Amino acid sequence: MRPLFLALAVCLASVTSSQAQDLQAILQTHADELAKPSRNSVGVVLDDLVASGLPQVPTFLEQWSEKNVWQQEDGMFFIAREQGDDLALRDVDTGAETTQPKHSFTQLKPNGGVRRVIGTALVQFQLSDPDLARRETAVASIARRPDATQLAPLLASIEGEVDAALKARKIQLANFMSASFADTQEQRIAAIYSLSTDTSVEARAALNQILSTKAGVATNLPDSTEATLPEGNIARVIDPTDTPLAYYAQAVEAGLAPQMTTRQMIRTALEAHIDNGRVGGVPLAQLDTDDMRAKAYAALAEAELVPPLVTEQTIAYTLPFYAFYEIYDEPDTAVTDAAEAALASVEARVGVAQTVDLALDGLSLASIYFLAAIGLAITFGVMGVINMAHGEFIMMGAYTGYVVQLFVPDYTLSIIIALPLAFAITFGAGVAMERLVIRHLYHRPLETLLATFGISIALQQLAKNIFGTQARPLTSPEWLDGALVFSDVIQISYIRIAIFVLALLFLALILFVLKRTRLGLEVRAVTQNPGMAASMGINPDRINMMTFGLGSGIAGIAGVAIGLYAKVTSEMGADYIVQSFMTVVVGGVGNVWGTLAGASMIGFLQKGIEWLNPSNTLAAQTYMILFIILFIQFRPKGIVALKGRAAAD
Structure with a gap:
């Protein structure tokens, strides 16, 4: 019986401690972070508020996000509403209301980034709120901006959800998020395969997000005509022959190829290098055709006076020495393979x-x-x-x-x-x-x-x-x-x-x-x-x-x-x-x-x-x-x- 009494004593002590702790005390501990919050510092405040489990926390977070929290000169925090030159104050713990002059208070004005972080923390409370409308709002908020930090509270709220429709929606949203944010590869792949029968736009968007790619270009190794692809999850290699100029521009943008020489560039370079009525050894009178101007420019390039001449013929010759590809943003090949299979099944359906x-x-x-x-x-x-x-x-x-x-x-x-x-x-x-x-x-x-x-x-x-x-x-x-x-x-x-x-x-x-x-x-x-x-x-x-x-x-x-x-x-x-x-x-x-x-x-x-x-x-x-x-x-x-x-x- 002794261990039972000890456990009961510990539980009573913890309950008493929780009741004795009030929200104002936690706020005073983080007064500086509340007065001048940033996206980096606000996380500590929110962690302590969430960990407290106090029922006043959700209301405070809502009012803080809406810029309705004011700090008195002595450092105390209140929820307030402006009434002319006065403030209608409400105590953050008891809810007691008073009125005081506004000049002795400072309004807390979190910026947009901080408000988004507050909203993420607030969603954790709203997911289990007794009010169905609040729970639905929280789920809709997660669906608009899914984040890895929201997955755990969403999963935790599913078991206690009493509304059948909202519970089904939570499960569906949890699958979408697990496909991208689950902790292990096995969990992500399982979530991805669960989407293979879901024809909703959200399911396809979740799979397409996993399969998002970015374009890349690689050059060949010395003494080799074969380009070497970088390490990573390569989605596909692209044949550039359909639109060679566009892909060459991609190589130029990546800093791997010189810019194509335009007519205006040739004209400007020739005008800048006129010497005794000649340019690159060609008399000015003969520079009346594109071929002669290109010849003069090539002579200047050979003398290293201008950048090399790059024409469409040059591009056609050099393009095979580049590899154009798309690489998945997702590094795990097993995950992208599962997403491709699931997306193919969804598109068929x-x-x-x-x-x-x-x-x-x-x-x-x-x-x-x-x-x-x-x-x-x-x-x-x-x-x-x-x-x-x-x-x-x-x-x-x-x-x-x-x-x-x-x-x-x-x-x-x-x-x-x-x-x-x-x-x-x-x-x-x-x-x-x-x-x-x-x-x-x-x-x-x-x-x-x-x-x-x-x-x-x-x-x-x-x-x-x-x-x-x-x-x-x-x-x-x-x-x-x-x-x-x-x-x-x-x-x-x-x-x-x-x-x-x-x-x-x-x-x-x-x-x-x-x-x-x-x-x-x-x-x-x-x-x-x-x-x-x-x-x-x-x-x-x-x-x-x-x-x-x-x-x-x-x-x-x-x-x-x-x-x-x-x-x-x-x-x-x-x-x-x-x-x-x-x-x-x-x-x-x-x-x-x-x-x-x-x-x-x-x-x-x-x-x-x-x-x-x-x-x-x-x-x-x-x-x-x-x-x-x-x-x-x-x-x-x-x-x-x-x-x-x-x-x-």
């Missing part, structure tokens, strides 16, 4: 992830084109009408959603109301257009095109008169904000996911109407063989009217969906009319599956071309149109052609 992300973008764009084109596919397929006003029905649907939101502030409810309302409005507009204009122009495609083009211009102007030329907001519900993030590379916005789901619902609904209802049966009959359908008692005129209204109504619903992420203006329909016609023609006129195939082909093709040529979107669209023109040459009836219509044609 990033390539796969970029492919997936590109596919998601293509799928999203295909969904938009499908929604925009499916109504046109129905009207164009059944009636053969080239409706240039189809884009304006999309615009009408988008403006319908905007108007509904003016009266229904709940964005979710407003979208639910806007979808059927947009269908009803554009259905009615489509029926009116078919009854008043289109039905008088059947079998006259050019006149139909001109008439619908005029209607589209009139609808655009009407929208400008009503809503103005400014873009109007069609706000999505909060649950559609943000994006579904799979990794730093793969992500897709919730609005695009919603449009994709809406496209699937429309596909299912249209297939149901066409395959399972009487209207669908009659539409298919008229599409494939109008004459035979009429002989079976089907009224083609009524079917044309209903079909045109249905296609226009679907365009209105597409307008609501598109307006959730695109600008709602009077010209928005023009952005989709060309793609809609291309989708219908490429996919196959009058066929739902053909429209789906055409939208998929155009969506993926456009995203692929944009990825290959990201700096020029217009050129990407031009290439896409050219490809589609070539495609139609080989398959004029589209991907999925209607057999009945093909037979009739």
Whole structure:
């Protein structure tokens, strides 16, 4: 029992000693370092403050860094706030507040370098602070400026971290830092290999930092034509023949080669060495060509009056006697080998992830084109009408959603109301257009095109008169904000996911109407063989009217969906009319599956071309149109052609 009592006595003594020690006493011990701190001297102060474990230390460090610590004439330190000619003082230990005149105090003003050192020490306390926000701030601070001294406190704080997300972030950041700052080679290599599956930008930055290099140049040994590389972790040897002048300039900068002789240098040297009408034995009258001036300069160089003549031919001859290389800043070859292997694995994964992300973008764009084109596919397929006003029905649907939101502030409810309302409005507009204009122009495609083009211009102007030329907001519900993030590379916005789901619902609904209802049966009959359908008692005129209204109504619903992420203006329909016609023609006129195939082909093709040529979107669209023109040459009836219509044609 005696050893137990002794241990207990020691513990009680240490606790009592810690309680008896106050922060002011430690500050008085380092009064000179606090008054005039430097990056070299402040480390001793911080070590003692951190070792004390006093709860007042973090607050003091924060206030010191923010220049809120003042020293009284008697040497005592206070946390203070200026109030005119006075200071509102707070005791560094008890927190007791008093007010005294400012003239008897001196403000401590640590410079930027000292504040950075203080911040590093402060992070050690903040990593285990009870406040989650402070811990998150500390981790973010380490991530911005990682330092070897921060690794140990970061590792020590992981086990006690109660927030799962922050704990995962600490582990990830500790891996990044261990790859560069761990004590042993084995620990660094283990941390590096743990990054081989991490596709984040931070992981790639950490690996690239380990693989950072600097350029170097070496010369050959005497009586040897082979250059000797220096000792060290050589990353690669470079062939200088692609850009010889640039690499020769590197040798000149390193002091291993004479500077290339320029025309101006030759002219200046010749002017300085004119002797009795000659320069280097060449008469002045003959110095009218570059060759003669070079000859005169060479004579001066041979007489050691000017530096040697160095021309491009000289450089080409002497360049093989130099070795140009890149050497790793990291001296350990095992570490750089591990980093190269890990980075290769990461880049391969990033390539796969970029492919997936590109596919998601293509799928999203295909969904938009499908929604925009499916109504046109129905009207164009059944009636053969080239409706240039189809884009304006999309615009009408988008403006319908905007108007509904003016009266229904709940964005979710407003979208639910806007979808059927947009269908009803554009259905009615489509029926009116078919009854008043289109039905008088059947079998006259050019006149139909001109008439619908005029209607589209009139609808655009009407929208400008009503809503103005400014873009109007069609706000999505909060649950559609943000994006579904799979990794730093793969992500897709919730609005695009919603449009994709809406496209699937429309596909299912249209297939149901066409395959399972009487209207669908009659539409298919008229599409494939109008004459035979009429002989079976089907009224083609009524079917044309209903079909045109249905296609226009679907365009209105597409307008609501598109307006959730695109600008709602009077010209928005023009952005989709060309793609809609291309989708219908490429996919196959009058066929739902053909429209789906055409939208998929155009969506993926456009995203692929944009990825290959990201700096020029217009050129990407031009290439896409050219490809589609070539495609139609080989398959004029589209991907999925209607057999009945093909037979009739």
